[in-house]
Amino acid sequence: MTVTDAAQTRGHLAKLLGRESLYMILYATQLVFAALCTPLITRVLGVGQYGTVTAAIAIHQVVFVFAGLSLQSAVQREYAAHRNPLGARQLTATALLVAAAVTALGWSTAPWWSGPLGLAADLGPVRLGVLWAGAAAATAVTLALLRSQDRLGAFVSVTFFQSVVLNVASLAAIHFYHPSAEVFLWSAVGAQGTAALTGILLARPAVAGWWRRDLLDRALRFALPLVPAEMSTFLLNTSDRLIIGAQLSAEAVARYQVAYNVASMPMLLLSILNTAWMPRFFGIADETERRTAVAAGRDALYRLMVPVLAGFAFGAPLVAHLWAPASYHTEQLSFVMALVLLAAVPFTAQLAVVQALTAQGRTVVTAAATIAAAVLNVLLNLLFVPIWGLAGAAGATLIAYASLFLILILFSRRLAIPPTPARIRLQLTGGVALTLGVAALPETPATLALRWIGGAAALIWFLLVLRALRRETA
Template sequence: MGWCLQIGSSVVISPVLAHALGPGQFGALSSAIALNQILIVVAVLGADRAVVVEHNQDSGLAGARTLLALSAVVGTAVTSVALVTAGAWTPVLGLSQHVDVVWPAVLWTAPSAFVQVCLALLMAQDRLRAFTVLNFLATVASQLVGLVLLGARPGSAAAYAWGGVVSLAAAAVLAVVLTRPTLRGVRAEGLVARAVAIGVPLAIAGLSTFVLNASDRLILQRWLGSEEVGRYQIAYTVGSVVVILIGATSAAWTAGLSAIRDEVRRRDVLGTSRDEMVGILLPVVIGLTCGAPVVLSVVAPPSFRTDSLVPVTYLVLVTAFPTVVSTAAERALVMARRSRPIAVSVLIAAVSNVVLNIVLIGPLGVTGAALATVVASGLQAVCLWWYTRRQGLWPRSRVRTVLAAGGTVALGGCALALPALGVDRWLLFGAGVACLPWFAWRIRLAQRRERAV
């Protein structure tokens, strides 16, 4: 739930920004955020995963604090290089007209990366209160300050972006107080080598994940302009809530799984958690697909032409299933200290995504970008599934789980066609709301099965 603070606040804030900024400025802000995501991946360099393993399995708290200090140095260096070279890469990304938004987005990098690694350590220590306060300051408070500045300068995406700079700087100071990073022990035998062995392949995977998840916005920005990016982003936001929740859950589970030393026990927990997550997704995907026409019309003004964005939201929702497979496989590989296959699989998916975006955006527009993401995510899941099965790290899924996932995707696709057949969108919205009891039942069922493992 702590990891999900950012998701909840983004879901609430995005409609406000869409109405306040319009498609053009909202699209420019979305592109700047996508840029910030790639810079954070480079700045973190996989240290958020490495610090958990270091704390739980290797040198303990002392080594973890040293990794925090090193991550602060790397984050500052990455931010400085990005600022100095901004004149060279902004024209390539089609952001020359939006440098006022780009500058604060770049300045988010160092504090965001440092806070992310500190949050990972707090999670590994099970310090829930400190974790929640720091996460709130870095996410919710950042967006609230941005809205205050936006109120002072209506219609300015740059004003909102500077709010993030202020709050993230404060969050970085608090992170230092809570975690007390130190450079003592930086020459300790094996410390940096272990961190690099885990972190660098994960950083490559993170960069590839950025290409997989965010390059579509930059390609849209380059070819179709900020307005189409804004339209795509609002539909993507509605659909990606589920995908981000899966990532947040995976991050929260990493520390617990790394603490299980019995490999057989860890494998059983991994398989159970994966299959139950798929079961929970069934009502979520169907419910949000049915509710998408109404939800999109509420979160965005008419200028976004939301009726044509429903297929985008559905396709983004579908990526939740391969994401469950991928995140489960990644957890297994990280715990086994085999992070290279993660980098290879995501790199393959990322290259495929770029190629598919180039091919599909022309004829299909924003729907083509979403379709490219689905196919590439599926390819990543297949690669990771094949490797983990081959290495004996992958528990077999129940046949009914696989069939239920396929049936849900088909049923959601059928729901897309109902408005064109004359079914009222409010009736569909009611069908989506009716999935809530099913969702609650699936969670309770997962809890009962978890206790039995």
């Protein structure tokens, strides 16, 4: 690597770890507020009403994929890779029309498709889930445009309604007005709709010219393969709970859900980080420079991953204990959480390949690999869960993400992304060993104290590594 190349890489990495990461923090605020409000919401609503909310959220997640058609990524690609801000605004208008059409279709056909799901008895929450998804898809595409324009203040305004207002208003409505699922969902739809309207007003989509054939053809060829990829990711992340419920019990599903929610947090944050970073990679025209920037971002995440693994290994059981009552027996879930946590390592590896492929527009490859990994995950769960229970489901997740990385590498040999340095691979190996070792600790007052100390030390370690990375890129 020449001096100029090294300087370019440091410049990209400095922006990825600096201003670009601010967007990740803003995306993550909705997760933080949801996590803080969830224990309160479950207690106010009760099991039955919260179950209805959960079903509506599942509908929201599926409809969101089709209402968005991954056009938010196409907007960012059009803006940065094709240097076409007007085309990005026109695509935003297209995406808003698609979201409205899919929402209307989902609303009107709800009596037909809700029956096989066992939800036809009460269409109110079903239709509210559809409305929530449509508003969320509209918000997502306007946020994508604002992110590409690097309008941080406007981005903050929209995410404020989508995160803080949505969770606080929904909680306040069920606490002070009426503790029902429909009240909660109406509040969520209202806040999400306000976020979407705010995004539209700030992003100012270009209605004229949204039907341009060349623009739509380019956008759809890029975005449509991402739809089955997103659905496969959804299946990869949820099929284990369906199989646990079928082969074990509802109680086992609840226990696994708690363990998974806590231990999968690094992967969730990495997904958000990918959304925040992609405009940077779209904007790098030179393939060699882009591959080097992707590798630099991956290796920086690996270095940060080591203290993150340590921190979650020590702290995840403590968080699970606080989130769930004693009947969940979270003290028996340490190994399950460790396996889910370790999936963040191959997840980071495959994320770098996906970033490079997406920047090239090779979304079909990403879709094919994700579908294959999702199918493998289902098969492994069917095989492992009857034998090893919850640990088998967690192990299937780890293997599925490792396989996803290997499949992507097989499909994309020409990418030639620079390999991770040996010293970083050695650090990761130590982090993996530490995670498994901490999971084996018995639950005693002494080890609980050790977990608190270890978690605090890991946080300090993380901050020191982050400071070192910023110094290296200064």
